[in-house]
Amino acid sequence: MKVATWNVNSVRKRTGNLVTWLQSAKPDVVVLQEIKAQEAQFPKAEIEAAGYNVEIVGQKGFNGVALLSLHPVEITARSLPEPAADEPARYIEGKVQTPKGPLTVGGLYLPNGNPIGTEKFAYKIAWMDRLAQRARALLASEEMFVLGGDYNVIPTDVDVYSPAAFAGDALTQPQSRQALRTLLNLGLTDAVRAIHVEGPQYTYWDYQAGAWQKDNGLRIDHLLLSPQAADRLTAVGIDKEQRGRPEPSDHVPVWCELDVA
Template sequence: MKIVTYNVNGIKARLPRLLEYLAEQQPDIVCLQELKASDETFPEGEVRAAGYGAVWHGQKGFNGVAVLARGADPVERQRGLAGDPEDAHSRYLECGVAGLVVASIYLPNGNPQPGPKFDYKLRWIERLAERARALLAEEEPVVLAGDYNVIPNDDDTFSVRAMASDALMQHESRAGYRALLAQGWTDALRTRAPKGGVWTFWDYQAGAWQRDAGFRIDHLLLSPAVADRLTGAGVDKAYRGREKASDHAPAWVTLRG
């Protein structure tokens, strides 16, 4: 079973690339982020024609997350996180599919920092941690997949100096991510590349892709029941180099059974 997280950076603009990826790789479950589309404009017909059922949580022009399943319809469990009734951002969607609980996550960027956007990011991480703790207590097989907008370690970026003032790499952001892992989650990509050097994002600016000046912010966190089934993890990097591609590449895990 192949489970993918993919920030598409606008599903309408990247739909040809997404459909291409689904046809070529045929992943079993795909978590999408940054749809930048309202619920009404999500391309359900095209996704279904590609062989995938879908649940989505859209927002016009911003954010937006979805869960796709090959040959099946995901069953929605929860959209949004508790803890802030005024938070209208579409950033969290949790579904049941193929015997798993799968969440698609688009954690806030937090720039510029310091400031209210960074404060919102840190509060959001805390709210995610509360939900993650509750999921572990259910003892279900869970995958928390998405764009976390956190560079966890110095070797997860092409340049520590270039990213030093960015919200993605601040101590508080990293501490929140580490606290999440400490609950008992496995960072799947890290287990396969313990020395780092694996990127999932390359900016459109300054020739970042051509220079391989990227960093890792897309993560798949596995509950113990899923971590025991892990057979592989990686990044389908070549898709970042295609015409009119997202600035993220799909990251994935493979599971036994």
């Protein structure tokens, strides 16, 4: 079972790239972020033609998440616990059946939080607390799950091309990193680091200042696995070549494979 996450940064602009990647990479379940579209604007027909069931939590012009699955999927959440009435579209969760039992996949687009010292940063940390609440509930089921998405957190200085350049950024603040460690300390596994233990493994390159050409990247897109999923982890990949395509997203797909046969 191949599970992937990709911040597509406007699905309408990247439909061609997305469909081409789906056809070549053939992930079983994909969570998308920053689709920047409501359901009526989403290129559902093109993606269904590639064989995928499509579920969307959309928002006009901003945010927005989607879950695509080659298999029948039961949507189990369209927001984190205790959503506000004006909750932005940042979370979707679904369950698929495998020969080794159910697998829940949550897709999230975590708030950026900049600038620090503002209500935006406080909202980021509060959102991460709600994510941890959801993770605890999922852990109580003792079933396989993956929480994938754009976490907007750089876990360590190894995960950024220049720690000094991001010292004042919400992505590297101690509170942000501690909130991510809280998730890991619950018993979740960072899939990329479970296999690629050392060195940079970037998932994002800014559009500005030649970041892609200079390999000035960040690792902010993560797949966190429950113990039951981590026990079945067999492979991890970052499809870096997608950043070099025409009209690319500034993020690339991250995927893992679980042995559920």
